[in-house]
Amino acid sequence: MKQVLEGSHAVAEAVRLARTQVISAYPITPQTHIVERLSEYCADSTLAAKFLRVESEHSALAALIGAASCGVRTFTATSSQGLALMHELLHWASGARLPIVMANVNRAMAPGWNIWADQTDSLAQRDTGWLQLYCEHSQEVFDTTIQAFRLAEWLNLPVMVILDAFFLSHTYEPVDVPRQNSVDRFLPSYQPRFKLDIEYPCAFNQLAPPNIYMEMRHNIQAAMDEALIFFDQVEDEFEDIIGRRYGPVEAVQCEDAEIILITSGTVTSTSRQVLTELRDKGEKAGLLKIKLFRPFPTKAIREHTASAKKIAVIDRNFSFGASGIFAQEIRAALCNHPGHPPVFGYVAGLGGRDVTTAVVEEIYWLTKGNDMPQPESIWVGLHEVDHAIGQS
Amino acid sequence: MQLDSPDREYMCPGHVGCPGCGAAIAMRFVLKALGEKTIMIIPACCWSIIAGPYPQSTLKIPVLHMAFETGGAVASGVRAAQDVKGDSETTVVTWAGDGGTFDIGFQALSGAVERNENFIYFCYDNEAYMNTGVQRSSSTPYGAWTTTTPGQQWKRLRKKNIVEALVAHRITYAATASIAYPEDLIRKVTKAKSLTGARFIHIFSSCPTGWGLPSEMSVKIARMAVQTNIFPLYEVEEGLRYTINLTPKGYLVNEYFRLQGRFKHLSETDLTHIQEMVDEDWNLLLRKAGSVPEIF
Incomplete structure (x- = not known):
């Protein structure tokens, strides 16, 4: 009911x-x-x-x-x-x-x-x-x-x-x-x-x-x-x-996608809307939702991203001194997989900041506009910060 | 003297306690009184080791070894599960050292007592973190050397009074007991077992290794602690009714202190000060008991 x-x-x-x-x-x-x-x-x-x-x-x-x-x-x-x-x-x-x-x-x-x-x-x-x-x-x-x-x-x-x-x-x-x-x-x-x-x-x-x-x-x-x-x-x-299933991961239009957004949690729902809009514009975008994080579904992720040219991971989390944690895990899952696509890491929505459709779209275009990812995560929607705080 | 205690043993020989270990003596008598329908939770303490490594166990009852600070909480969960399964017969007990009771486990113990969880919490008190190599706890008495109160930095703070802290919770039953008075100990365990709600038994358990004491003196020193009023035997019902179980002969504290290596640095002045503290505590207890104590 x-x-x-x-x-x-x-x-x-x-x-x-x-x-x-x-x-x-x-x-x-x-x-x-x-x-x-x-x-x-x-x-x-x-x-x-x-x-x-x-x-x-x-x-x-x-x-x-x-x-x-x-x-x-x-x-x-x-x-x-x-x-x-x-x-x-x-x-x-x-x-x-x-x-x-x-x-x-x-x-x-x-x-x-x-x-x-x-x-x-x-x-x-x-x-x-x-x-x-x-x-x-x-x-x-x-x-x-x-x-x-x-x-x-x-x-x-x-x-x-x-x-x-x-x-x-x-x-x-x-x-x-x-x-x-x-x-x-x-x-x-x-x-x-x-x-x-x-x-x-x-x-x-x-x-x-x-x-x-x-x-x-x-x-x-x-x-x-x-x-x-x-x-x-x-x-x-x-x-x-009961009549429902989700999968350890869910691949949406990944078969022919050139850029695959990887998400988890509610950012996925926002990204579904962005995906529809991007596809309407003729963009070859895909979406991979990760539900099961432990154990990590390495094989499924390798399969669904095999034909993509780039991967963009959106992390609402961060490991200081390293990167977004899903991005880390995905890099580790792909690194011994021959010919895998480069992994772009984005950090967004920390501490409850909204991850809007505009944020997800920006992540897509940033990925499309760069040939190779930088080693550091890109923090999306970061405000001007007073770097003098805490310094003498 | 023939000891009047149940014949059945629930502790196998071959445990790995030190020679003269008071905690091993305490366990043996407590299990005799509890019997086989007992589930025991052991948070980190000497007994985590004494009971033996996988796949052996020196205890003939089901035992759940647990993290240091969890004694009160784990017992609550075990009791809840047994109740859900319709088992009201099994006695659920926690068996913890003084560190796991007075210090790191005090929050979980206080919570369980406030909720009046239906279990017995035993603290075998050897007055320091003995398993990790004799570090001070809040149960370490005034005057003691430990490896974290060495040299001139011997502990100049009082031992926490755990029974009084729990009495302030209006705990159903709280009692002190000693390995030197096994019949009193067994009677208290039997009494606690017959009651419902949160119950606490504080057992003075000497530690030859940590106290600098010959192993054959283990029981004697525990008896002296009672007879000098350093560790009086008493019980409190519903947090209100005090009964002092033994009127000591009023020995002075000096000999108790002189026999133990952990106190060898103390001067006569220090011992005089300690005697004053012991007298003060005893008089406070007498006032709480509100009457002339019974003769044991």
């Missing part, structure tokens, strides 16, 4: 339909609408889950690590500073092979205080062993959250569902919400492979000397490799039952 839902409430609705058993969370803007709605569901017994109102994000994830170790389905949501505070336990959750699902609302890191959209918070956690799925609209947020539980529980790895602050979290869109029995068919109750059990006492997460630690880490990578394959299988099943 179609409902008009806020992006945050699309997450909450999916968590309810997933019959989540333990939820633990701490408030941070702009994630709060997710946990407020879930609190209401728990209070009125719409959802039979235990809701732990803990005293920090660190404890929110610690509590879920405890709960998931007992073999129940778990969920939390956070953003920005909260995700950064969880950092230690992000590693712990994947190392302990726990299928925890988290929604992260992409928000800029302080200082200065900024509550608006920026992907640096989640991308800074790329090495923590979580699957990362970036969403473009509220329907995708809903569907991806349901799928996240299947992925997590099959792979025994935690999954992060990521949505842009305000552009998604606080925006109302029509969302098709399937019936409970359809969701149950796609996502049966969780059958843990291991759990804390007084009938079969085991020690989890204990001291792992050098003779075994490396193998444990290799096993996590093996699960990540499997995730690339299993993702398609999950989407097949989801499509059969």
